[in-house]
Amino acid sequence: MKKIKVGIVGLGRLGKKHAENIAFRVPGAELMAACSIITEEVEWVRRNWGIKYGYTNFYDMLQNKELDAIVIASSSGEHCKQIEAALDAGFHVFCEKPLGISIEECKTAEKAVEKHPAKVFMLGFMRRYDPSYAYAKQKIDEGYIGEPYIIKATSIDPESAIQGVLKYAASSGGIFMDMAVHDIDLIRWYFGDIELDSVYASGRGFLHKEFEKYEDGDNACAMMTFKDGYIAMLHAGRTAPHGYHIETEIIGTKGTLRIGAIPEKNLVSIFNEDGMLKECVSGFLERFEQAYRLEMEEFINCIIEGRKPDITVYDGTKATEIAHAATRSFKEKKLITLR
Numbered sequence: 001m002k003k004i005k006v007g008i009v010g011l012g013r014l015g016k017k018h019a020e021n022i023a024f025r026v027p028g029a030e031l032m033a034a035c036s037i038i039t040e041e042v043e044w045v046r047r048n049w050g051i052k053y054g055y056t057n058f059y060d061m062l063q064n065k066e067l068d069a070i071v072i073a074s075s076s077g078e079h080c081k082q083i084e085a086a087l088d089a090g091f092h093v094f095c096e097k098p099l100g101i102s103i104e105e106c107k108t109a110e111k112a113v114e115k116h117p118a119k120v121f122m123l124g125f126m127r128r129y130d131p132s133y134a135y136a137k138q139k140i141d142e143g144y145i146g147e148p149y150i151i152k153a154t155s156i157d158p159e160s161a162i163q164g165v166l167k168y169a170a171s172s173g174g175i176f177m178d179m180a181v182h183d184i185d186l187i188r189w190y191f192g193d194i195e196l197d198s199v200y201a202s203g204r205g206f207l208h209k210e211f212e213k214y215e216d217g218d219n220a221c222a223m224m225t226f227k228d229g230y231i232a233m234l235h236a237g238r239t240a241p242h243g244y245h246i247e248t249e250i251i252g253t254k255g256t257l258r259i260g261a262i263p264e265k266n267l268v269s270i271f272n273e274d275g276m277l278k279e280c281v282s283g284f285l286e287r288f289e290q291a292y293r294l295e296m297e298e299f300i301n302c303i304i305e306g307r308k309p310d311i312t313v314y315d316g317t318k319a320t321e322i323a324h325a326a327t328r329s330f331k332e333k334k335l336i337t338l339r
């Protein structure tokens with residue numbers, strides 16, 4: 001079977017993981033090219049993984065007609081223009097979240113996807129491919145908890161990663177765009193493409209005042225009301241002392257589902273002079289390792305089988321719109337009503 005030849009842009013924290021998965025763990029895919037503005041990153045993957053082509057300019061990579069698909073894991077502000085250029089150059093495209101930081105950018109991406117209906121476009125809302133989140137969706141669809149009407153979501157990055165977050169704080173789009181988009185996408189997925197009515201958000205730099213100069217915070221909460229009164233409560237944070245804390249609760253008319261209620265690393269319990277200890281997962285690469293591989297498999301299989309993934313470019317725009325409304329509420333300190 002002919003392998004799908006992939007070029008990746010972005011070899012940072014997540015891009016390197018995607019590159020490794022494509023090179024070694026996704027059947028049907030071959031990592032043929034890698035691009036980053038950081039020359040050493042490109043040289044590293046070429047030297048260590050034997051990748052055929054390396055680029056420091058994204059548009060040079062698009063000239064390579066041996067490639068079939070482009071995976072975009074560059075900084076968020078680059079996504080939409082790179083999506084448009086890659087689709088126009090004739091490639092299938094996978095792009096990391098968020099689709100774009102501004103709604104205008106997202107609309108550009110939507111137009112590009114609509115212009116190339118024969119190409120596969122997929123967005124990296126990988127939590128939908130995490131076995132536990134996918135199982136929860138299946139249980140909801142099978143009616144196990146009746147009709148879901150409240151979702152409580154907690155996503156807290158480890159304090160140990162704070163310096164990296166601060167480095168990109170000026171261009172991340174803020175805590176709701178950078179972090180909570182995953183929860184926002186899950187809310188839309190579990191409630192079923194529902195429209196936001198209003199949002200009130202609040203937060204600040206509790207441990208790291210530096211975020212406040214970007215009108216951002218290290219912890220923030222949002223209370224969202226959707227069509228027909230459905231409710232979502234979000235806590236996004238960057239300062240968990242214990243590890244990477246991702247937890248979701250979905251309350252329905254006949255029951256409740258909890259995913260990751262305790263963010264356990266594994267089944268080991270440590271008993272010592274401090275009592276009984278369960279360690280936590282350390283970060284997104286550990287917690288969502290399977291999801292990153294499975295979403296990439298889905299992208300490649302969609303190309304091979306000539307079908308489209310469930311996640312659309314419009315899901316990306318919707319998540320950005322909701323994250324924007326939350327960010328506006330956070331900055332303006334008032335309830336934002338959309339409809």
Ligand SMILES: NC(=O)c1ccc[n+]([C@@H]2O[C@H](COP(=O)([O-])OP(=O)(O)OC[C@H]3O[C@@H](n4cnc5c(N)ncnc54)[C@H](O)[C@@H]3O)[C@@H](O)[C@H]2O)c1
Pocket residue numbers: 009010011012013014015035036037038041056057058073074075076077078096097098124126178284
């Ligand atoms: N799905 C998830 O769980 C998840 C987790 C982390 C990051 N992300 C997203 O992935 C993207 C990358 O995040 P990261 O943490 O890996 O960032 P990073 O800063 O560690 O890496 C960014 C990479 O992109 C490259 N790059 C930036 N602009 C470029 C350009 N114009 N041309 C070529 N290369 C360019 C950099 O050289 C670097 O290799 C972001 O959009 C982020 O929101 C998603």
